[in-house]
Amino acid sequence: MKILFVITNIDGLHEVPYSFGLSSIAAYAESKGHESKTVGIVTNEDWDDFRMEVHSFAPQVVGFTSVSSQFNAVCKAAEMVKSINENIVTVCGGVHITLNPGAIMATNRIDYMFMGESEVAFGDFIDALEKGNDIHQINNLIYRGGDAYKNNALNPLITNLDELPFPKKDHFFKRFIVQNGHAPFFFSRGCPFSCSYCSNKSLAKVYGLKANTPRYRSVENALQEIKEARKQHDFQKIWFLDDTFGLDKTWRDEFCEEYKREIGLPFICLLRVNIVNEKFIRELKGAGCYRIQFGIESGNEYIRNEVMKRNISTEQITRAFDLCRKYGLETASLNLIGLPGETEEMIWDTIKINRRIKPTSSYANIFFPYRGTPLGDWCFENNWVDEKRFKMPTKERRETVLNFPEDHMQKLQYFQEKWEVLVDPYNVMKRGKNMLRKYPSVFNRAKKVYRMFKN
Numbered sequence: 001m002k003i004l005f006v007i008t009n010i011d012g013l014h015e016v017p018y019s020f021g022l023s024s025i026a027a028y029a030e031s032k033g034h035e036s037k038t039v040g041i042v043t044n045e046d047w048d049d050f051r052m053e054v055h056s057f058a059p060q061v062v063g064f065t066s067v068s069s070q071f072n073a074v075c076k077a078a079e080m081v082k083s084i085n086e087n088i089v090t091v092c093g094g095v096h097i098t099l100n101p102g103a104i105m106a107t108n109r110i111d112y113m114f115m116g117e118s119e120v121a122f123g124d125f126i127d128a129l130e131k132g133n134d135i136h137q138i139n140n141l142i143y144r145g146g147d148a149y150k151n152n153a154l155n156p157l158i159t160n161l162d163e164l165p166f167p168k169k170d171h172f173f174k175r176f177i178v179q180n181g182h183a184p185f186f187f188s189r190g191c192p193f194s195c196s197y198c199s200n201k202s203l204a205k206v207y208g209l210k211a212n213t214p215r216y217r218s219v220e221n222a223l224q225e226i227k228e229a230r231k232q233h234d235f236q237k238i239w240f241l242d243d244t245f246g247l248d249k250t251w252r253d254e255f256c257e258e259y260k261r262e263i264g265l266p267f268i269c270l271l272r273v274n275i276v277n278e279k280f281i282r283e284l285k286g287a288g289c290y291r292i293q294f295g296i297e298s299g300n301e302y303i304r305n306e307v308m309k310r311n312i313s314t315e316q317i318t319r320a321f322d323l324c325r326k327y328g329l330e331t332a333s334l335n336l337i338g339l340p341g342e343t344e345e346m347i348w349d350t351i352k353i354n355r356r357i358k359p360t361s362s363y364a365n366i367f368f369p370y371r372g373t374p375l376g377d378w379c380f381e382n383n384w385v386d387e388k389r390f391k392m393p394t395k396e397r398r399e400t401v402l403n404f405p406e407d408h409m410q411k412l413q414y415f416q417e418k419w420e421v422l423v424d425p426y427n428v429m430k431r432g433k434n435m436l437r438k439y440p441s442v443f444n445r446a447k448k449v450y451r452m453f454k455n
């Protein structure tokens with residue numbers, strides 16, 4: 001079968017549309033002998049390219065992935081596919097579908113959807129389609145039936161991730177490296193914490209689990225993936241995008257030891273402040289880590305722990321950043337503003353804590369309510385969401401979709417755009433960078449030149 005995979009990234013925060021999930025589905029389909037190609041829709045011109053690709057590649061199946069803010073774009077793309085050839089089977093998976101299986105009722109241009117981890121289910125689906133067998137009994141499948149939808153039982157979560165082929169490393173992997181200066185890897189699935197705005201707790205619930213405890217590729221398999229990628233692509237740095245890197249101590253000890261010996265490239269990873277200690281930081285530094293990204297989210301205890309359910313103390317935040325400084329590690333602090341109930345003063349608490357911990361870089365995103373998460377659902381149920389703005393193509397995380405008064409919305413915009421300068425007002429470099437951001441094409445070119453000299 002010929003399958004065209006599609007990732008939309010309209011007004012995305014990250015320029016390169018990359019998806020580990022979709023790359024994994026593509027690799028699995030190819031391991032079963034099917035042919036696949038992946039395209040991205042990011043700019044206006046991409047719509048025309050997409051139309052041409054549907055004509056020239058002539059797929060039997062088009063498979064979309066979707067986060068919540070991209071679902072409208074996915075529906076539009078599916079409409080385009082069906083207008084070219086009504087017989088092409090359109091399907092969609094991804095976190096938005098897993099947490100909102102009813103999304104299938106929003107459009108009749110997507111024939112089937114997949115809920116949850118779907119490599120095996122999608123493999124069964126295309127095999128069945130090819131053989132002309134009935135597909136309606138396939139696990140994870142969501143389909144319409146009259147006025148309602150049906151979602152089949154889920155395959156159990158894959159416990160041994162080594163059984164899966166490595167996610168496909170195509171031109172998107174390459175573009176990610178060029179754009180970000182780092183090759184992206186992802187070795188675990190799941191994060192056990194219960195932050196109210198994040199999908200992990202809800203993803204666990206879908207599987208009847210209390211927590212989304214991470215499952216790992218074995219260290220040997222993970223290193224093998226990096227080695228194979230290095231044979232095809234040129235990269236000098238790595239970005240481990242796992243929700244929380246190396247949460248499992250046994251895995252982490254072994255990984256750091258072997259990575260240092262067999263790979264040795266400098267890397268970035270994401271961590272939570274409450275799980276780091278001196279040994280952990282020393283171990284990461286020894287393995288080649290040069291930067292850690294931490295979700296601080298809010299400097300205000302009420303917002304951080306009552307609203308966001310982070311369960312993190314101010315002391316844990318300052319201690320983690322002090323430790324990184326002690327070991328010469330760069331830090332990035334990731335913050336979230338624009339939560340329901342948050343005042344301007346509370347946002348200043350976040351700026352103040354950032355001033356205290358002195359991260360190498362600090363970023364602020366504006367809260368976006370994801371349906372299916374505790375805080376997202378709460379916002380919808382309590383009329384906090386401006387449905388009109390929510391349905392428009394959004395600049396997710398850079399514009400609020402909550403029903404705030406106009407002046408608060410503008411303040412959020414101001415804080416978001418000026419964040420680095422507010423956190424570090426006397427830093428001339430950051431002021432310059434902030435000014436350049438107003439001209440994205442110049443900014444991106446400058447970023448590339450800077451990276452060329454830095455490497």
Ligand code: B12
Nearest residue numbers: 009013019020021063065067068093094117118198199370
């Ligand atoms: C790594 C990561 C990134 C990376 C890589 C993106 C990626 N999707 O791989 C980067 C940094 C680029 C990124 C970007 C963004 N991210 Co992100 N990201 C994650 C993270 C931490 C892991 C995702 C992952 O790889 N999971 C493992 C894979 C295997 O699972 P999966 O993607 O769900 O895929 C499986 C199934 O969903 C299904 N499936 C998926 N696609 C398809 C397609 C078909 C055809 C089929 C059949 C099945 C199928 O099968 C897959 C394999 O089992 C998650 C948190 C999480 N734990 O999910 C957030 C998460 C997905 N991100 C999120 C968001 C919001 C974004 C951005 C919108 C941010 C922004 N404003 O720009 C962009 C979206 C980019 C885009 N256009 O899709 C949210 C989405 C919430 C929501 N309900 O929409 C999450 C859930 C975090 C959260 N806050 O809860 N992200």
